[in-house]
Amino acid sequence: MTDSAKPNPAKPKLSLVNRLLYGNVDRDAKGRARVGLAILAFACIYTIICGRLVYLASTSDAQGGRRGGGDIIATARPDIQDRNGEVLATDVRMPSLFGEPRRIIDVDEAVELLTATVPDLNANELRERLSSKRGFVWLKREITKEQQRQIHRLGIPGIGFRSENKRVYPNGPAVSHVIGHVNIDNQGIAGIEKWLDARGLADLHSLGFASDRQQEPVQLAVDLRVQHALRSELIAARTKYKAKAAAGLITDVNTGEIVSMVSVPDYDPNDPREALDKDRINRLTTGVFEMGSTFKALTVAMALDSGKITLGSSFDARHSLRYGKFSINDFHAQRRILTVPEIFTYSSNIGTARMALSLGVEHHKAFLKRMGQLDRLRTEIPESAEPLVPKRWGELNTVTIAFGHGLSVAPLQAVMGISALMNGGKLIPPTFLKRTEAEANELAKQVVRPETSDRMRYLMRLNAEKGSARKADVEGYYVGGKTGTAEKVVGGRYSKTKLLTSFTAVLPADKPRYLILIMLDEPQPLPETHGYATSGWNAVPVAGLVIGRVAPLLGIAPRFDLPPADRLILAATASTR
Amino acid sequence: MRIIHFCVIVAMIAAATYVYDIKFESTMQAERLARIRGEIRRERDAIAALRAEWAKLDSPDRIEGLAQRHLPLKATDARQFDQFANLPERPKPPLFADEPDPIGALLSIEQEKDIPTGSTGGRNQR
Numbered sequence: 001m002t003d004s005a006k007p008n009p010a011k012p013k014l015s016l017v018n019r020l021l022y023g024n025v026d027r028d029a030k031g032r033a034r035v036g037l038a039i040l041a042f043a044c045i046y047t048i049i050c051g052r053l054v055y056l057a058s059t060s061d062a063q064g065g066r067r068g069g070g071d072i073i074a075t076a077r078p079d080i081q082d083r084n085g086e087v088l089a090t091d092v093r094m095p096s097l098f099g100e101p102r103r104i105i106d107v108d109e110a111v112e113l114l115t116a117t118v119p120d121l122n123a124n125e126l127r128e129r130l131s132s133k134r135g136f137v138w139l140k141r142e143i144t145k146e147q148q149r150q151i152h153r154l155g156i157p158g159i160g161f162r163s164e165n166k167r168v169y170p171n172g173p174a175v176s177h178v179i180g181h182v183n184i185d186n187q188g189i190a191g192i193e194k195w196l197d198a199r200g201l202a203d204l205h206s207l208g209f210a211s212d213r214q215q216e217p218v219q220l221a222v223d224l225r226v227q228h229a230l231r232s233e234l235i236a237a238r239t240k241y242k243a244k245a246a247a248g249l250i251t252d253v254n255t256g257e258i259v260s261m262v263s264v265p266d267y268d269p270n271d272p273r274e275a276l277d278k279d280r281i282n283r284l285t286t287g288v289f290e291m292g293s294t295f296k297a298l299t300v301a302m303a304l305d306s307g308k309i310t311l312g313s314s315f316d317a318r319h320s321l322r323y324g325k326f327s328i329n330d331f332h333a334q335r336r337i338l339t340v341p342e343i344f345t346y347s348s349n350i351g352t353a354r355m356a357l358s359l360g361v362e363h364h365k366a367f368l369k370r371m372g373q374l375d376r377l378r379t380e381i382p383e384s385a386e387p388l389v390p391k392r393w394g395e396l397n398t399v400t401i402a403f404g405h406g407l408s409v410a411p412l413q414a415v416m417g418i419s420a421l422m423n424g425g426k427l428i429p430p431t432f433l434k435r436t437e438a439e440a441n442e443l444a445k446q447v448v449r450p451e452t453s454d455r456m457r458y459l460m461r462l463n464a465e466k467g468s469a470r471k472a473d474v475e476g477y478y479v480g481g482k483t484g485t486a487e488k489v490v491g492g493r494y495s496k497t498k499l500l501t502s503f504t505a506v507l508p509a510d511k512p513r514y515l516i517l518i519m520l521d522e523p524q525p526l527p528e529t530h531g532y533a534t535s536g537w538n539a540v541p542v543a544g545l546v547i548g549r550v551a552p553l554l555g556i557a558p559r560f561d562l563p564p565a566d567r568l569i570l571a572a573t574a575s576t577r
Numbered sequence: 578m579r580i581i582h583f584c585v586i587v588a589m590i591a592a593a594t595y596v597y598d599i600k601f602e603s604t605m606q607a608e609r610l611a612r613i614r615g616e617i618r619r620e621r622d623a624i625a626a627l628r629a630e631w632a633k634l635d636s637p638d639r640i641e642g643l644a645q646r647h648l649p650l651k652a653t654d655a656r657q658f659d660q661f662a663n664l665p666e667r668p669k670p671p672l673f674a675d676e677p678d679p680i681g682a683l684l685s686i687e688q689e690k691d692i693p694t695g696s697t698g699g700r701n702q703r
Binding site for chain 1: 592596599603622625626628629630631632633635636637638641652653654655656658660
């Protein structure tokens with residue numbers, strides 16, 4: 001700047017520039033020209049300064065923010081919350097210990113000091129790593145702040161820390177099967193965590209974005225309190241009935257939200273090694289089962305929806321149904337002609353089989369297809385199993401599938417189908433995320449007529465008043481339900497002792513809001529169950545306990561002195577028998 | 578003319594000082610900004626850690642364990658819930674000081690009968 005200012009004070013003398021530019025011109029013009037030149041020069045300089053200032057102001061932010069003290073702030077994940085905002089999964093900063101072998105002076109000393117501070121470090125392995133010629137080795141991922149301070153004080157050269165995000169699951173195993181877990185590099189490998197990655201988080205990470213904490217939390221439909229209540233009852237039930245496994249599901253029939261999903265044994269996502277155990281799979285989505293009598297609800301609904309069969313129709317259940325070399329018997333054989341409600345409450349295999357046969361194989365197949373029972377059900381969590389559908393579907397298949405054998409579906413799938421029978425006939429794909437009723441209605445498909453749904457609710461309620469579900473009829477909540485006991489296939493034949501019992505309850509039956517499924521895998525008979533291991537003796541009372549505990553949490557007000565089902569449901573909906 | 582030159586020189590020096598000042602200030606600000614950013618990040622990390630800890634302490638599993646060990650509470654029964662509509666009307670407050678207080682009277686009767694209070698009835702659902 002001072003250089004360009006020089007021509008000004010040197011005006012009386014003839015400077016180099018003036019001579020070159022003007023030579024012998026008149027003084028006035030020269031004066032004006034010089035002033036003009038000075039103005040031009042200064043304008044230029046100030047423009048440059050202004051421009052530079054603007055540039056600095058607009059760019060220095062970004063540069064300042066990245067100077068992060070040598071951290072790798074990679075792979076932050078959004079929090080996962082339950083429907084009330086309770087934290088289910090979050091990131092916590094944890095220091096990790098690394099070494100730079102080339103800069104280590106005395107390996108033995110370093111090993112000795114480190115193992116003394118962090119006892120679970122393996123001395124041999126540590127020595128081997130530090131003696132290598134590499135520039136960087138991880139010594140231990142995720143140490144505590146206290147350990148970090150101690151190691152820092154030791155002052156070993158060539159040992160450093162990097163702070164990393166560690167995923168923590170404060171509720172331990174409570175919601176494990178829903179949220180899944182991540183690996184040590186914070187990549188989701190199961191459940192909702194994997195879904196987050198698949199939805200684009202992984203791409204963001206690989207591009208280096210999404211590296212700080214400012215991400216919108218993901219809110220699930222799961223209610224942590226309900227989840228806990230269901231889980232603790234299922235664990236108690238599993239112990240009591242010495243079952244191999246127990247599973248439970250609570251969904252909102254009007255929105256398809258999964259409010260709770262438990263499959264015990266489960267695992268702690270903070271220690272995901274357990275998840276590899278085959279016994280700990282999520283039986284509700286990853287396993288497929290023959291659902292037994294629960295499927296009768298679908299058969300009866302199909303019959304009622306066809307319009308050819310009404311609640312007053314009756315079927316012959318006097319003799320067992322012979323089909324080739326097979327003969328179909330009833331568990332609670334009545335040996336008489338049964339009406340549709342009787343078939344449902346006595347859970348008559350013969351009756352439901354005849355009902356399905358009267359409509360034909362193709363009708364049956366088309367109906368189950370429409371109810372989403374024949375295709376793989378996809379939800380947010382990536383684990384899902386394909387239903388096992390018979391390749392050639394003849395009359396015998398229709399007979400057995402009518403009462404729940406010969407077709408294996410994921411229990412979540414069956415729950416979706418039965419929800420549709422309860423909520424007025426709308427098939428809504430289940431979701432683990434929060435969803436409003438309006439959103440659900442946009443996705444919903446009308447699969448049965450609303451009248452059919454009313455009649456099914458009546459039958460479900462009747463079952464709790466007179467049928468096999470009496471032990472789940474918790475006073476005040478107007479429960480309805482259908483039991484299911486399926487014999488498991490062991491070595492190609494149905495076992496008489498290995499049972500899969502289930503109970504599907506609707507709550508409350510007159511105005512359904514929630515569907516509850518309880519499933520026990522191989523429950524054992526107990527003295528107080530009189531040697532029976534069927535659903536009515538184990539899954540149903542468990543459901544009763546669960547409903548008593550969960551209904552207040554779900555905000556269902558208890559009502560007393562309600563009329564029986566034929567007056568409250570049938571009369572109110574003006575259905576004809 | 579000299580005065581004008583003098584003025585221009587002074588203005589220039591002033592401008593240079595001013596620009597330098599701004600530059601210096603902006604460097605300071607940038608450093609402060611970086612420091613505050615770091616602090617915010619540390620605070621956020623601390624908040625996240627505390628929230629995780631709170632969630633852990635608040636987890637229903639733990640609370641249930643504690644309640645079972647230390648409290649005589651039992652699971653609620655549907656009969657223990659009642660409607661707001663079923664609450665009795667509040668008695669009129671006494672008009673004069675020497676009149677007996679109706680709620681106080683009720684309470685003293687209750688105490689004489691030695692009824693265990695608290696657990697049942699009158700509770701309303703959330």
